[in-house]
Amino acid sequence: MIFSTPEDWREDAACREDGSDGLFARGAAQRAMKIVCLGCSVRTECLAEALDNRIEYGVWGGLTERERRALLRRRPDVASWADLLSAAWDSTEPDSVVAGELDAVAEFEACYKAEFTRLVGFVIKIGHDEQEALDAAQVAFTEAWRQWKTIREPRAWLRKVVRRCLQYLPEVPSAEVADTTRPFVANEIEIAEETRSVLDALRLLPFRQRIVMAYKYDGFTPTEIARELDLTPESVRKTLQRARETLKQFLRGHGRDRDE
The missing domain is CATH 1.10.10.10 (Winged helix-like DNA-binding domain superfamily/Winged helix DNA-binding domain)
Structure with missing residues (x-):
């Protein structure tokens, strides 16, 4: 696949034909522009330019600014998105590359929402105070983000990491734990049990x-x-x-x- 040059790809943009200022759409207009992008022949060039130049606003290549930020956080190692997406044409569609990365971001966020408070509770149950538990859970999720593609069982992996983080810390004697120290959990059933x-x-x-x-x-x-x-x-x-x-x-x- 040969990309359009930076000078000419905008001439073929579907949003240009649409007559709207699609690249800088805001709010509800973004949903409409994402639909316009689906059939755009220069969608990949557009997305690569936004990613490589860290453009903050609007819909570029079918992705909102929030989706692009997530993609950039996911792949800080990419020196040139134009090169990466161009190379992707040799084996697959660039959309598949982007979709795969965004899926990974969504999976990580879902795991974080489901497991962070439970992980804090796990650390408290094995004998540490809430601050140590919060710190260990944050370290575990930071490491999980770096290795997310290789992690097959996140719940077990996260608990193994917090145990490793805490192995050199002393346990907190029960008498020294403040009354306010509780499992940092959101699930009502867990609160009733613990x-x-x-x-x-x-x-x-x-x-x-x-x-x-x-x-x-x-x-x-x-x-x-x-x-x-x-x-x-x-x-x-x-x-x-x-x-x-x-x-x-x-x-x-x-x-x-x-x-x-």
């Missing part, structure tokens, strides 16, 4: 029991937990059983204390 008394009880468990319970609370099966912790599924089940017995005893005693 009361202050349960967190206090988890902190009394040996580390192996605590981390196995943290994975269990986050929906991992014994087989999945075993794989993450390099244990056997049977060992995980026994650890879960012992942890539950300890938790029941603690919560039973905690309930009696409140009644008194």
